[in-house]
Amino acid sequence: MNKKRNDPSGEGNAALSLLAKEEYCYLTTTGRVTGKPHKIEIWFAVNDGVLYLMSGGMDKSDWVNNLLKDPAVTLRIAKQTFKATARIVKDRKEEAMARTMLADKYNEREPDGSLSDWAQTALVVGFDMK
Numbered sequence: 001m002n003k004k005r006n007d008p009s010g011e012g013n014a015a016l017s018l019l020a021k022e023e024y025c026y027l028t029t030t031g032r033v034t035g036k037p038h039k040i041e042i043w044f045a046v047n048d049g050v051l052y053l054m055s056g057g058m059d060k061s062d063w064v065n066n067l068l069k070d071p072a073v074t075l076r077i078a079k080q081t082f083k084a085t086a087r088i089v090k091d092r093k094e095e096a097m098a099r100t101m102l103a104d105k106y107n108e109r110e111p112d113g114s115l116s117d118w119a120q121t122a123l124v125v126g127f128d129m130k
Contacts, residue, residue, distance in 0.1 A: 015080055016129060020045070020046040024041045024044070025042060026040070026042075026075070027040050027042055029063050029067050029070070030072070030073075032068075038063065040063050043105070045102045047097060047101060050126050050128055052124060055122055056121075064125065068088075072084075083129070084128060084129050087128065089125065099120065099122075103116065
């Protein structure tokens with residue numbers, strides 16, 4: 001299901017897990033046209049050494065288009081910076097897990113407990129740490 005990180009010591013995985021409760025992360029992609037760094041602040045969730053983001057703009061978002069051209073990115077949470085490789089999540093179980101984690105973390109549920117429109121429809125992107 002999840003791609004495992006190339007971190008035999010597990011130290012990066014532990015550091016990432018400790019930061020999972022932070023409110024935001026900062027994603028830096030390489031601009032697909034300019035080649036310059038492009039940084040955004042965004043909601044995130046972490047599971048088993050993989051960081052997940054969701055794009056409400058789907059594949060129209062600049063950051064998604066940037067990582068589709070060059071999946072090598074950096075992610076900063078608090079004062080920790082990680083190198084990662086981005087991928088669109090296609091596995092249905094992994095996608096459902098990420099949607100649920102992000103919806104629960106950011107209170108993106110309807111009064112009946114179902115996921116918000118955003119949590120149901122946004123594009124799920126996984127980041128495998130290097």
